[in-house]
Amino acid sequence: MRKIASVFLLLGIITTLLSGTALSSDNPKVIRIGCTGSNRPVPGNTFGILHQLHLLEDEFKKDGIQVEWNVFKGAGPASNEALANGAVDFVTFGDLPSIIGRAQGKIKLLAIHETRRAAYTIVQPDSKAKTIADLKGKKWGVSYGTSSHLYFSRLVDKFGLKENQFNAISFSGGDGKAAFLAKQIDALNVGSDVTDYVALGQGKVIYGTDKAPELKGTAGLVVTEAFAKKYPEITYRFVKTYVRAAKLGSEPKNRDKTLALWSATGTPLSTYKKEYENVPLALIINPVPDEYTISHLKDGIKFAKEKGIIRKAFAFEDWYDGSYLNRALKELKLEKYWPASDINGKPTPR
Amino acid sequence: MRQTVRQKVITLILGLVLPVLILIAMEVVARFELTTSQLFVEPKVIFETLVDMIKGDELFINLGISTLRVSIGFVLGGAAGLLFGTVMGISRTFESYVGPIFNALRQVPVLAWIPLFILWVGIGEGFNISFIAVTAFFPMALSTCEGVKGVSKSEMEVGAVLEFSRFKQLSTIILPSTLPAIFTGLRLVLSITWMAVVGAELVVSSEGIGCMMYRARQQLQVDTVLVCILAVGLTGYTMNILLEQTEHYFLRWRKVAG
Numbered sequence: 001m002r003k004i005a006s007v008f009l010l011l012g013i014i015t016t017l018l019s020g021t022a023l024s025s026d027n028p029k030v031i032r033i034g035c036t037g038s039n040r041p042v043p044g045n046t047f048g049i050l051h052q053l054h055l056l057e058d059e060f061k062k063d064g065i066q067v068e069w070n071v072f073k074g075a076g077p078a079s080n081e082a083l084a085n086g087a088v089d090f091v092t093f094g095d096l097p098s099i100i101g102r103a104q105g106k107i108k109l110l111a112i113h114e115t116r117r118a119a120y121t122i123v124q125p126d127s128k129a130k131t132i133a134d135l136k137g138k139k140w141g142v143s144y145g146t147s148s149h150l151y152f153s154r155l156v157d158k159f160g161l162k163e164n165q166f167n168a169i170s171f172s173g174g175d176g177k178a179a180f181l182a183k184q185i186d187a188l189n190v191g192s193d194v195t196d197y198v199a200l201g202q203g204k205v206i207y208g209t210d211k212a213p214e215l216k217g218t219a220g221l222v223v224t225e226a227f228a229k230k231y232p233e234i235t236y237r238f239v240k241t242y243v244r245a246a247k248l249g250s251e252p253k254n255r256d257k258t259l260a261l262w263s264a265t266g267t268p269l270s271t272y273k274k275e276y277e278n279v280p281l282a283l284i285i286n287p288v289p290d291e292y293t294i295s296h297l298k299d300g301i302k303f304a305k306e307k308g309i310i311r312k313a314f315a316f317e318d319w320y321d322g323s324y325l326n327r328a329l330k331e332l333k334l335e336k337y338w339p340a341s342d343i344n345g346k347p348t349p350r
Numbered sequence: 351m352r353q354t355v356r357q358k359v360i361t362l363i364l365g366l367v368l369p370v371l372i373l374i375a376m377e378v379v380a381r382f383e384l385t386t387s388q389l390f391v392e393p394k395v396i397f398e399t400l401v402d403m404i405k406g407d408e409l410f411i412n413l414g415i416s417t418l419r420v421s422i423g424f425v426l427g428g429a430a431g432l433l434f435g436t437v438m439g440i441s442r443t444f445e446s447y448v449g450p451i452f453n454a455l456r457q458v459p460v461l462a463w464i465p466l467f468i469l470w471v472g473i474g475e476g477f478n479i480s481f482i483a484v485t486a487f488f489p490m491a492l493s494t495c496e497g498v499k500g501v502s503k504s505e506m507e508v509g510a511v512l513e514f515s516r517f518k519q520l521s522t523i524i525l526p527s528t529l530p531a532i533f534t535g536l537r538l539v540l541s542i543t544w545m546a547v548v549g550a551e552l553v554v555s556s557e558g559i560g561c562m563m564y565r566a567r568q569q570l571q572v573d574t575v576l577v578c579i580l581a582v583g584l585t586g587y588t589m590n591i592l593l594e595q596t597e598h599y600f601l602r603w604r605k606v607a608g
């Protein structure tokens with residue numbers, strides 16, 4: 001009798017444990033998000049809107065799921081390390097780091113986070129350099145493993161030059177800026193903050209993506225395959241909320257609010273206004289891949305393989321999982337909302 | 351007592367047991383994906399990367415640059431430390447003046463000097479060499495000073511009795527007696543200067559093995575990082591052997607006296 005009771009007790013314990021395990025695997029306790037920045041709130045684009053308006057927190061509150069934001073000063077490479085360590089589930093980062101992340105690990109591209117990211121090469125105000133070739137042998141600050149690295153590589157390649165002809169010094173985070181302002185280096189690649197350097201007389205532009213639009217960057221939203229496989233519905237709800245935020249931010253009536261929201265991170269509002277002057281925000285905050293962004297990312301994969309930045313190339317189609325985005329667009333009736341561009345960035349019907 | 355060939359082979363085999371076990375563990379973890387981390391790579395991949403890097407010259411070029419920096423910094427810092435330590439060991443007055451600040455400054459971790467050096471010297475070869483030289487200076491000075499102070503009184507008395515000049519005392523009694531401590535200092539300085547060069551190149555450089563490691567890290571190329579670590583380890587080990595041979599040559603009188 002005692003033996004039978006013991007068996008039933010044991011079965012009961014095992015069943016409870018298993019059902020407990022099954023229950024706990026329906027939802028994660030926390031959704032961990034990573035992005036690039038140097039402070040809070042989270043900078044730019046859709047993630048900035050999501051973060052400051054607490055849209056994800058509101059979406060998952062009823063399920064008791066917390067949302068944890070991790071801002072990485074080390075930019076894309078730091079995000080990749082966090083993904084590799086299993087420390088984050090969703091990340092937005094630039095084209096090159098996301099390509100590196102995919103080449104080395106199991107992540108899926110869910111949506112686009114930013115397109116047409118501008119980049120510029122600045123030199124010291126008193127520099128005699130007028131072309132990229134004039135920078136041969138000079139100290140040029142490069143953030144390896146980031147979008148800026150891809151811009152640098154492509155820029156050098158565009159002019160038929162080699163990277164080892166330049167004294168490219170590796171920097172991460174804001175160290176490059178500090179070195180440039182201290183006149184320790186001759187050139188630096190910057191983004192939309194170029195206007196600050198020029199306005200304050202701290203640097204002058206010798207080349208930029210305004211002259212070579214094909215060098216503009218793209219950023220994406222990725223998820224770890226493990227998370228998406230374990231929590232497909234949570235992943236879908238994340239993407240749906242992401243699309244809602246992108247819609248909110250890209251609406252013309254919300255333009256001023258969106259720019260003001262972005263400038264809360266410290267980048268002046270005037271910088272954003274100048275950067276996006278006469279540019280509809282729907283073109284920038286556009287989660288839907290089109291020929292322009294897809295061709296850019298495909299070129300990025302090919303280029304990274306040629307330059308030895310990644311060891312193995314991969315097909316874009318194996319990387320991008322549009323099922324969540326397409327479902328969200330359909331449910332929110334936004335399939336035709338966002339503009340599409342052809343391979344040259346010209347408008348094309350969806 | 352000299353080791354027999356058999357003993358040397360046994361020592362070598364025993365020394366290889368742990369590295370082989372580590373390689374097996376790495377292979378098992380990577381192949382069976384026992385961890386979700388992409389930071390574990392199969393030894394085969396590391397080996398293939400090593401071969402590619404050797405074929406492509408970049409490993410030897412960057413290792414050569416770092417080795418040159420270490421050598422120059424080692425010589426400059428070591429020489430300055432030797433001189434400073436000798437004077438501090440001989441002269442109590444000098445030690446009274448500089449001892450406190452010397453002992454305070456040598457407590458500062460090596461890598462903490464980097465921001466200051468970048469500001470003082472700027473980014474470039476000047477920063478690399480001066481930073482490495484400073485990291486070599488402190489342990490060399492300390493070892494030398496302790497060695498000089500450790501010269502036996504009886505030997506000094508012999509010099510006094512024979513009315514040696516200050517220079518002759520230094521060259522025939524003090525420095526030979528201090529040589530063992532100097533070589534101990536040199537071995538310590540060698541490992542510290544390698545740490546310094548990799549640290550400096552990790553922070554800011556355009557070439558060198560530390561720079562290679564940094565860029566590989568940024569591109570999540572763990573295999574390249576591991577190859578660089580292996581290269582630094584082997585180079586440092588080789589330099590240490592050369593130093594040991596040099597020590598055996600200069601201290602051969604110890605065997606004769608023994």
